[in-house]
Amino acid sequence: MSQNADILIIGGGLSGTMLAVQLLRLPGQRTIVIVEPRTELGRGEAYSAVELGHTLNGNAARMSVDPDNPDDLTQWLTAHIAAGGWPESAEQAVPISELFPPRGLFGVYVQQRLAEAQAIGATYGSTVEHVRAEVVDLQADVDAVQLTLSDGQRLRAGFAVIATGMFPAARTPQTESSGVNAAALDPWDVAAMRQLDPQSTVLIIGSGLTMVDAVVSLEQAGHRGPIEVFSRHGLLPHVRRQPPAWVDFLGEDHSLRSPRQLLRELRRQCRDAIAQGIDWQAPLDTVRVHIARLWSQATDVQRRQFVRHVRPWWESHHHRSPPLSAELLQRLHSQGRLRIHAASFKGLEPDSNAAVSIRIRRRGEHETCVVQGAALINSSGIEYDWRRVARPLPQQLLARGLVQPGPLALGIAATAEGAVLDANGVPAKRLFAMGPPLRGMWWESTAVTDVALQAKALAARLVV
Known part of the structure; x- marks a missing residue:
């Protein structure tokens, strides 16, 4: 096949989009293709949320996508609000740098930075194209990388970058499925939650930030009944505050x-x-x-x-909770509507008398028990173990030894520069990774600032 691009980016969420931005800003002519099944780039799982209540868990001063300008989001928000955007921000009597923007609005910010980078790239003769499909297979040789897409297309380039982002447990098919997702509501699907009896009991597995989002979704859907949350340790995210500087x-x-x-x-x-x-x-x-x-x-x-x-x-x-979301949880808890249980989920239970029944084991106890509710939400977080992700590309790459699990089976293994390691530990010459797939390498490889720094470094490496 003839070469379709200089660089193929697998995934068009925050990671893939930020890499494209950095590549477009660099002098030189290059063709970039982003393969992303969603209609829009820059959103991915995290920033496709449409509800205003689903906000970033970091304030604007912490969430810049420009590693050279930590105030970039604050500056963008200042201009956006002045132009009439996000009028609800006036309800929060804090400086703009301390605002927690809706995640959907953050996606708009990322898209605008991409558009600006495209204009810069055009002066060098560089282009970026969005191909709407899922990558289902990948082959690499000494000269190029070839992708096979879900629509039958094949793309070829000198380099490819795995920027697949996060696999939320609630939305990811698993190789060892417990059947939870088939029985559970999506944590961000407010429309589906509106179909529930407002006074019914909702069960939630997991007590992290996805649970916070799920409770916000239930509140916006008009739910007013009990919410029972089960997690191994029964720990809630602390509220994020703005502390003063401290010695490093x-x-x-x-x-x-x-x-x-x-x-x-x-x-x-x-x-x-x-x-x-x-x-x-x-x-x-x-x-x-x-x-x-x-x-x-x-x-x-x-x-x-x-x-x-x-x-x-x-x-x-x-990984702390935005203030408004934390206030909601505190209010529901004080009302007795939200209860947190330190308990392990042991599976679904068939029950003709309830919409959903789950078996749990409470912390410190040996016996299990069954809990019933009108609905179940899987808020167990992110699936980082690629061996458990039942998607075509992760399964193909692992099966053919093109990648290996990262440390502690978190994501995939790579060099410090992002070159993917195959099953024998040999660094790839033309296949790289960035963002959440490198969780095992850096532990925190999902935050906006981490992704922005990785994008800049990898872009410089790819154009050498």
Whole structure:
């Protein structure tokens, strides 16, 4: 086949779009093709939300897609609001940098930055094309990478980048399915929730940020009944606040390497902050920029210790809830409508007397029990283990040894530059990855700032 493009990007959500933006900004003529089944680029799973209540979990000052300008989103929002956009922002009496924009609006911001990059690229003779399809197979040789698409097309290019983004457990077919998704409501489907009896009991599996979204969806759908949430540890995300600056203690002391050392020192720093009347989130927020270094230099044993013993508390403290959503959860909890249970989900139960029944085991107990409700929502988060993702491309790549699972089976393995490692550990010459597929490499590889930095670095690597 003749070559269709210089660079093929598999996935047109935030990761793929940001890579295209960085490539278009670089001097030189190149043809970029993004393969994405959705009608729009720049949205993906995260930013396709249409409800105003589904907001970013970080304020504008933390969510710039430009790694060279941390105020980029704040500046865009300032102009957008001044032009009459997002009038609801006036209800939040805070500076624009502290606003938590709707995720759908963030998608508009990403799309505008892409359009601006296309204009820059046009001056160099570069183009980007959106092909609406799903990649179902990939082959690579010494000269090029060839993609097979769901509509039968085949595309060929000098390089390909896996930028497939996240696989939400609620929307991802699994190789070892428990049948939960077939019985559950989509956490973001407000229209479907409007069909429920407003006073009925809703069961939710998982208590992270997807659960927060699900509760927001139920509220906007007019649901006024009980909500029962089940998760192993029963931990809720803390509310995100805007703490003052704190000393970068990890930047000053690189001897802190193991999870045990980090936790001991972080707790000490938080106690010091509280003693000074400063929010404990201030020391915690300084850890953010060091996560990739700490994770990459940790041993597999240390990583397993972190995932097994620390991860639930890390997730609830670090991946915090937007203030308005947290206020809703607090209100429902104080009313007795929202109850959080530390319990493990053990499966669905057939029951002719209820719309849905699940079997759980409460924390600290040996026996299981059955809980009934009118509806079930799977809010168990993101599926990072590609071996469990029943999509054509992950399954084909794993089956033919073109990729291997990443550390702790999180995403896929790659070099520090993003070159994918095959089953034998050999780095690919023409196949790269970025964003959530590299979760096992960097731990935090999903946040906007992480993706933006990876996009810039990978773009520079691809055009050398």
